[in-house]
Amino acid sequence: MNDIADTSPIFSPYKLRDLELPNRVVVSPMCQYSAEEGTPNDWHLVHLGSRAVGGAGLIIAEMSGVSPIGRITPGCTGMYVDAHVEGWRRITDFVHKRSDAKIGIQLGHAGRKASTKPLWQGQNQPLDSGNWKIIAASAEAYGEGNQVPQAMDQSMIDEVVAQFGKAAERVVEAGFDMIEIHGAHGYLISGFMSPISNKRNDDYGGDLPNRMRFPLQVVDSIRAALPDGMPLGVRISATDGVEGGNTDDDAVKTSRMFKDHGVDYITAxxxxxxxxxxxxxxxxxxxxxxxxxxxxxxxIATMAVGNINTVEEVEGILRQGDADLVALARGHLRDSYWSLHATQELGMRDGGWPDQYVAVPRQDSLWRKDRNAAGESA
Ligand SMILES: Cc1cc2nc3c(=O)[nH]c(=O)nc-3n(C[C@H](O)[C@H](O)[C@H](O)COP(=O)(O)O)c2cc1C
Structure with missing residues (x-):
């Protein structure tokens, strides 16, 4: 076996501010729709914990609402009351004590995509009952059948900006290592950024600097609550992919603006x-x-995401300098041990298996030897 830990870019450490990640593999944030009143529970502990044990360098917990109405579904996690801090603390403690992984959380507000059903019951569909009033940049529904949101006035904007700051304080208290802001996929922040959903004619609408005013206020509010050494990233929709929407030219401009406000990386x-x-x-x-x-x-540092699945693909992205970190979502649903399996595929001697599981790589080679001694082919 070759020890190629030193030569595989996947397993080279990476530093964001004071945070040292053991490798470049990220578990992309994935809503689990399994919380009660926003509080994470055993499901989240096992889901996130097993992926930490599985060897990824960074786990990003799902988009968590900064207010009850900012959750996508009633089952989404939150970071808006102290009970949430306790629930998350149990998970961050496990990850830190039992793995080399670091753990962050995605903070967001669902905006006009709030008050909808979990993925498996119909994504972006309003609830059958118990819908709550939703807010957004402008009073336009997300799609046919969705509620028309209330357009946010200045006091509502100020309130949500403050909620992001307060949530960031709770993130620190809960023991997370970093924050990613959800600024993609048409949720509240993304909704302000895009001319498709932002039809305002005040200081928060119109040209790109105006459409970026609210997102940058959110960044400032979070940054002010974080220790200097704690990284902050933003996930953006690098293109809306529709005529009249934001393009990748805009994404370069918005990324520069985020960087100027203390953002450390962009997920594209x-x-x-x-x-x-x-x-x-x-x-x-x-x-x-x-x-x-x-x-x-x-x-600015970037995290690549989106249908990236194989070891070869992740290595290619890193070797070519396309991104600094690579996030896999469904790849980690299929295989929580994606990174440990990658070490085996790469033939690394010390694959970082937890002590409790060290029988796997050892036993595999012993087993092969025994079978060979017994005259069987390996
Ligand atoms: C079950 C599920 C839940 C998701 N929840 C989130 C989320 O909370 N925040 C987010 O930014 N993206 C979310 N996504 C998108 C993923 O993070 C990722 O960007 C997308 O699935 C593409 O990556 P993949 O091809 O590796 O799955 C979710 C995806 C899945 C499959």
Missing amino acids: SAGGIAGWSMIPRPEPLGYVPFARRIKHEAS
């Missing part, structure tokens, strides 16, 4: 701005060119 996702546009399912590596452009033209 895409789409989702309106019901009729949906999030296009990317071809394998389909969004990687956006991560590459933003990294090189806005001079």
